[in-house]
Amino acid sequence: MTLLELEDVTASYGPVQVLDGVSLSVPENGAFGILGANGAGKTTTLRAISGAVRTGGRIVFDGKDISGMRPDQVAALGIAHVPEGRGSFGDLTVRENLRVGAYLRKDRKGIDEDIDYCLDLFPNLQDRIKSNASALSGGEQQMLAVARAIMSKPRMLLLDEASLGLAPSTAKNVYDAIRRLRLESGIAMVVVEQNANLAFTVVDDATVLETGRSVLTGTSAELKGMDEIRRAYLGG
Amino acid sequence: MEKFVQLVIDGLSTGSVYAALALAIVLVHSATGLVNFAQGGMAVLAAYVAWVLTNQGVPLVLAILASIVFSFLLGAVLERFLMRRFERGDPDTAVVVTIGLLTLITGIAGWLWGYNNQQFPSLFPLDTVSLLGVSVSIRSIGTTLVIVVAMVAMQALFVGTKLGLALRAVAINPQSASYSGLPVERLLMVGWGLAAVLGAIAGALVAPQLTLTPGMLDNALVYALAAVILGGLTSPVGVVIAAWLIGVLENLAAVYVGFIGFDLKVAVPFILIFVVLIVRPQGLFGRKTVVRV
Numbered sequence: 190m191t192l193l194e195l196e197d198v199t200a201s202y203g204p205v206q207v208l209d210g211v212s213l214s215v216p217e218n219g220a221f222g223i224l225g226a227n228g229a230g231k232t233t234t235l236r237a238i239s240g241a242v243r244t245g246g247r248i249v250f251d252g253k254d255i256s257g258m259r260p261d262q263v264a265a266l267g268i269a270h271v272p273e274g275r276g277s278f279g280d281l282t283v284r285e286n287l288r289v290g291a292y293l294r295k296d297r298k299g300i301d302e303d304i305d306y307c308l309d310l311f312p313n314l315q316d317r318i319k320s321n322a323s324a325l326s327g328g329e330q331q332m333l334a335v336a337r338a339i340m341s342k343p344r345m346l347l348l349d350e351a352s353l354g355l356a357p358s359t360a361k362n363v364y365d366a367i368r369r370l371r372l373e374s375g376i377a378m379v380v381v382e383q384n385a386n387l388a389f390t391v392v393d394d395a396t397v398l399e400t401g402r403s404v405l406t407g408t409s410a411e412l413k414g415m416d417e418i419r420r421a422y423l424g425g
Numbered sequence: 426m427e428k429f430v431q432l433v434i435d436g437l438s439t440g441s442v443y444a445a446l447a448l449a450i451v452l453v454h455s456a457t458g459l460v461n462f463a464q465g466g467m468a469v470l471a472a473y474v475a476w477v478l479t480n481q482g483v484p485l486v487l488a489i490l491a492s493i494v495f496s497f498l499l500g501a502v503l504e505r506f507l508m509r510r511f512e513r514g515d516p517d518t519a520v521v522v523t524i525g526l527l528t529l530i531t532g533i534a535g536w537l538w539g540y541n542n543q544q545f546p547s548l549f550p551l552d553t554v555s556l557l558g559v560s561v562s563i564r565s566i567g568t569t570l571v572i573v574v575a576m577v578a579m580q581a582l583f584v585g586t587k588l589g590l591a592l593r594a595v596a597i598n599p600q601s602a603s604y605s606g607l608p609v610e611r612l613l614m615v616g617w618g619l620a621a622v623l624g625a626i627a628g629a630l631v632a633p634q635l636t637l638t639p640g641m642l643d644n645a646l647v648y649a650l651a652a653v654i655l656g657g658l659t660s661p662v663g664v665v666i667a668a669w670l671i672g673v674l675e676n677l678a679a680v681y682v683g684f685i686g687f688d689l690k691v692a693v694p695f696i697l698i699f700v701v702l703i704v705r706p707q708g709l710f711g712r713k714t715v716v717r718v
Contacts, residue, residue, distance in 0.1 A: 239604060264606035276601030278594050280659070289594045292587070293606040341605060 198246035209401035222395030230401040269343035279323030290340030307336035328359035438565035440672025445627030446649035456616025458596040465642035466530035471625035500621030534639040545632035651694035663710025
């Protein structure tokens with residue numbers, strides 16, 4: 190069953206066309222990667238799904254056309270966006286950040302259980318639970334951003350460059366946790382990454398964007414085998 | 426000694442006036458990330474609404490309640506139709522808009538009701554009671570109590586409730602808040618509305634003392650901003666204590682420090698601000714903001 194479908198989605202910032210007809214499809218429980226260089230339109234694709242930019246074309250989630258919806262309405266349907274730059278609430282504590290993530294939920298007990306789950310998934314956050322988010326390291330803030338998204342009990346996670354600016358070992362920790370999350374929860378994912386190696390540890394299928402258009406789509410295994418992908422995105 | 430106690434108590438009473446306005450400023454800052462210079466003007470407008478109603482024979486308490494409802498709507502409408510245009514841009518622009526709004530509201534109030542001082546009835550009786558050997562007006566006690574209740578309520582709202590948490594989150598990072606499903610625009614409207622309500626309460630409390638004029642709160646706004654800087658923009662309890670401190674120190678300095686006297690007592694809060702900004706820039710009670718890059 191297809192959970193998310195993008196059909197010929199376009200988007201522009203002022204006169205600059207950033208997405209020039211992106212199509213992709215993510216099955217229920219699936220994980221889909223979006224690879225590509227800077228400025229290829231990866232982040233804009235996620236922002237289009239979230240309703241943070243105006244778009245053309247069709248975006249269908251769970252059988253419902255969501256194009257034109259506001260970000261909070263999209264979130265209410267079960268899509269949690271982990272934005273580039275992590276989007277922490279700096280003056281709020283880690284616990285408060287997690288509570289904001291659970292804003293749409295009313296099940297107090299479930300929320301507490303999920304906070305415990307997040308702290309188990311990201312043990313680093315356990316010691317910092319009362320710290321302000323602004324005092325966390327980059328890696329911890331990334332973990333908090335993913336945890337905040339989990340707190341909304343989403344059906345789909347949009348992950349934007351979770352490795353950006355992190356030391357390689359920290360980035361690997363973050364992706365290990367994301368892979369574990371996927372196995373344990375079955376949450377579907379759209380993973381935007383410049384570091385294709387990391388993305389392939391999580392996703393089943395992926396597409397390569399160039400100047401706002403998919404130039405290549407395939408399974409992880411197929412893409413990993415292609416010379417041009419190796420040269421451009423896998424470092425050799 | 427008696428003189429000292431009297432000065433302290435009078436100081437607390439004027440300090441409460443600054444505190445009321447300072448709380449409104451903190452509320453709107455916590456909920457929208459802006460310092461709203463129009464806060465005083467909006468409070469004056471609310472006081473005029475209550476005044477007009479009492480002149481029509483409406484009982485004072487009902488008139489004040491009506492002005493509170495009016496203020497909530499005014500705050501929400503101002504956010505929806507004016508401030509929203511500036512929220513996504515440079516925060517400095519939005520702050521300048523609030524300064525313009527202050528001038529505009531003061532002008533409208535003057536145009537509608539003139540610039541003459543108007544008598545505003547007091548919520549509390551003017552009798553005095555004896556406390557520690559000095560006489561204290563019941564009005565001072567009442568004003569102070571209302572401020573303490575407002576402060577506790579506000580602290581509870583921001584720290585203890587989901588709405589308060591949501592308001593803070595929206596003020597810090599609206600984009601991220603919307604990704605978590607928070608209805609950002611509605612929350613900003615509520616934040617402005619609540620701050621205007623607090624302003625209306627402040628206006629109704631101080632109008633009897635200051636007598637009602639369009640510029641009634643201009644002076645108090647300066648002291649309130651001083652209290653906000655002293656107490657820290659993030660701390661309701663802090664700004665109230667700072668406002669009381671300003672009221673008391675100002676009185677004491679005028680009497681006990683020869684070269685200050687009554688003419689220079691207006692300088693006291695500014696000297697305090699100067700010292701605090703050097704020694705503890707986040708304010709006496711504010712949280713330090715750490716930014717990692």
